[in-house]
Amino acid sequence: MNLHEYQAKSILKKLGINVQEGVALMDMQYFDEAIEYLKSKDIKKYVVKSQIHAGGRGKGVVYRKDKPDEIVVEGGVKYMGNDLQKAKEYAGKLLGNVLVTHQTGKEGKQINTIFIAEGLDIKKEFYIGILLDRSVSRNVIMASTEGGVEIETVAEETPEKIIKVWVDPSVGLLSYQARELAFGLGLEGNVYKDFIKFITKLYNAYVTMDASLLEVNPMVITNDDKIVALDAKVTLDGNADFRHKDYKELEDTNEEEPLETEAKKHNLNYIKLDGNVGCMVNGAGLAMGTMDLIKLAGGSPANFLDVGGTATPDTVENGFRIILSDPNVKAILINIFGGIVRCDRVANGVIQAAKNIDITVPVVVRLQGTNAVEAKEILDNSGLNLISATTLEEAAKKVTEALN
Numbered sequence: 404m405n406l407h408e409y410q411a412k413s414i415l416k417k418l419g420i421n422v423q424e425g426v427a428l429m430d431m432q433y434f435d436e437a438i439e440y441l442k443s444k445d446i447k448k449y450v451v452k453s454q455i456h457a458g459g460r461g462k463g464v465v466y467r468k469d470k471p472d473e474i475v476v477e478g479g480v481k482y483m484g485n486d487l488q489k490a491k492e493y494a495g496k497l498l499g500n501v502l503v504t505h506q507t508g509k510e511g512k513q514i515n516t517i518f519i520a521e522g523l524d525i526k527k528e529f530y531i532g533i534l535l536d537r538s539v540s541r542n543v544i545m546a547s548t549e550g551g552v553e554i555e556t557v558a559e560e561t562p563e564k565i566i567k568v569w570v571d572p573s574v575g576l577l578s579y580q581a582r583e584l585a586f587g588l589g590l591e592g593n594v595y596k597d598f599i600k601f602i603t604k605l606y607n608a609y610v611t612m613d614a615s616l617l618e619v620n621p622m623v624i625t626n627d628d629k630i631v632a633l634d635a636k637v638t639l640d641g642n643a644d645f646r647h648k649d650y651k652e653l654e655d656t657n658e659e660e661p662l663e664t665e666a667k668k669h670n671l672n673y674i675k676l677d678g679n680v681g682c683m684v685n686g687a688g689l690a691m692g693t694m695d696l697i698k699l700a701g702g703s704p705a706n707f708l709d710v711g712g713t714a715t716p717d718t719v720e721n722g723f724r725i726i727l728s729d730p731n732v733k734a735i736l737i738n739i740f741g742g743i744v745r746c747d748r749v750a751n752g753v754i755q756a757a758k759n760i761d762i763t764v765p766v767v768v769r770l771q772g773t774n775a776v777e778a779k780e781i782l783d784n785s786g787l788n789l790i791s792a793t794t795l796e797e798a799a800k801k802v803t804e805a806l807n
Contacts, residue, residue, distance in 0.1 A: 404650070405658065410653050415605075420604050422631065423631055429498075444521075449520070449521070449522050450482050451493050452518040456655070457506040465478075479502045494519065499513070527624045528633075530547040532618040544567070554618075566587035592628075605619065663675060666708075671711075671722060672707070676707065678706075681734070683738070685744055690707055696795055720752060737769065741774060741778075749778065750777075768782060769792040
């Protein structure tokens, strides 16, 4: 689950990390109250930030929701100084409209929340990111002096400016590793000491939150030599939801792909892609292998859909509904290995779905494993127009041919 900046900062602040102060706002009628609160914190300069699950907000373009071709304002993040009238006008242009960045695609994302934050006088910006490096089964902390720039750009153009430290999760961040990062960033004096505390708390927050990504870009040094998280991007590991019941309320379904949200209701693992071949598979590894072979055969997968090891006729039907809700799907490939789930149950699910749903695209079916022979008989006697396949390669080839 992705968090908004203001949500991530709220959690980090509770964990003792120095963050940029601010107030989240979802309705302009409370703008003045938000400003009064910030004034009570002795905040006199302001930044208005749009809150969407995408990067590049400052360089994005805001379009009018009811007129997608009309630009409202350029930039989804702006420093306003102490000009409250200007800040209020800008905030009003953001809320309810659509922000398009290089990460959102041309359709953009609607801005339902803005973050009115403290304007800071900044001396220097840095990048800090923590995530799991699966290749070595350790967490890696990445740091760079190129703060405020997409880390992908830094990695491509100036990779020598990225410092990496790998942390054994069973031991945690060691003091010499924190010093290595500080030295690599060229920090000295009190800033050096503050950074050691900051990065130690930040790593502990990453572990405490069960995050799969914690990114602070930029981490800044203010003119009075304070280290502050000016931005915060957090992705939480869904496998740890049972440990964080209170995080459920942070989920913003408006930011999620509607079909993926619907799939969760039926306990289906679904990820929408940009292709035209709908995939229904059991097992994540088999699903990825299936998508690879579709690509090699000349097709393009429209989704990742793992119906799980205990698929029922209802599960298969719901899978069909979700796949066919994507207008880009022009053919469907069902590839089931009957280990735990029986192939005949899947076959019955396919028939049930065909009776309840108007399936107008070609369907290629490959069922192998437990009760595969019985499943083939069920499908052959169903009267449905299905294309059968025995091998995975054959199935991928047939579904690609069916597109034409």
